Amino acid sequence: MASEILNSIKAAMKDAMRAKEKERLATIRLIQAEFKRVEVDERIELDDDRVIAILDKMVKQRRDSVRQYLDANREDLAAVETAEIEVIQTFLPAPLTEDEISAMIDSVIAETGAESMRDMGKVVGMLKGPMQGRADMAVVSKQVKDRLS
Numbered sequence: 001m002a003s004e005i006l007n008s009i010k011a012a013m014k015d016a017m018r019a020k021e022k023e024r025l026a027t028i029r030l031i032q033a034e035f036k037r038v039e040v041d042e043r044i045e046l047d048d049d050r051v052i053a054i055l056d057k058m059v060k061q062r063r064d065s066v067r068q069y070l071d072a073n074r075e076d077l078a079a080v081e082t083a084e085i086e087v088i089q090t091f092l093p094a095p096l097t098e099d100e101i102s103a104m105i106d107s108v109i110a111e112t113g114a115e116s117m118r119d120m121g122k123v124v125g126m127l128k129g130p131m132q133g134r135a136d137m138a139v140v141s142k143q144v145k146d147r148l149s
Contacts, residue, residue, distance in 0.1 A: 005051045006035070009091055027087040034058060052092060052133035059088050092133040101135055105144055117148050 009031060016025040034054055035046055044050070062081045069078035096104070108126045112119060123144050124137070131140060 003046055003048045003051050005048050005055075005091055006046060012091070023083055024087055027084045030084070031055070031058065031088060031091070049129075049132070055088055055092050056133040059085055059092070062088070094134070096131065096134045101131070101140060101143070104130065105140070105147065109144075109147060114148060117145070120144055120148055123148070 009028060013025065013028045013032065016028055035051070038044070038050070038054060039046060046054075062085045066078045066081045066085070069075070069081065104127060105123070108114075108123050112122055112126065114120070114123050120141075124141050127140055127144070128137060131137065
């Protein structure tokens with residue numbers, strides 16, 4: 001079964017080629033190269049969940065790069081990374097709102113009976129799947145920590 005997201009990325013690549021959008025095309029090619037690398041390294045065919053995990057990781061890497069570039073006063077390189085983030089995010093599911101994140105955290109805490117920091121790993125583990133690509137897990141982890149401490 002081919003991934004719907006993979007198909008939309010292929011279509012976006014063709015559109016970018018036709019429209020001669022060099023930067024967007026370059027980013028889409030980076031995405032495709034990463035997919036191919038994972039498929040070859042792990043000898044698997046990507047499904048939507050894995051595609052979202054890869055895209056999420058790519059966004060996280062670029063956010064780290066932006067921070068480092070800004071710390072080094074390299075706004076030009078930070079701008080390139082920010083543009084790549086914007087393109088990658090177009091293929092991710094719609095981000096969750098603060099209220100949705102809070103509701104999901106409350107639900108999982110109630111479901112697991114989590115009461116202390118010892119339960120944090122269990123709570124974050126259960127949230128990771130449904131939130132993958134839709135929320136910054138570092139922020140989610142901090143919110144869970146605040147509620148359990």
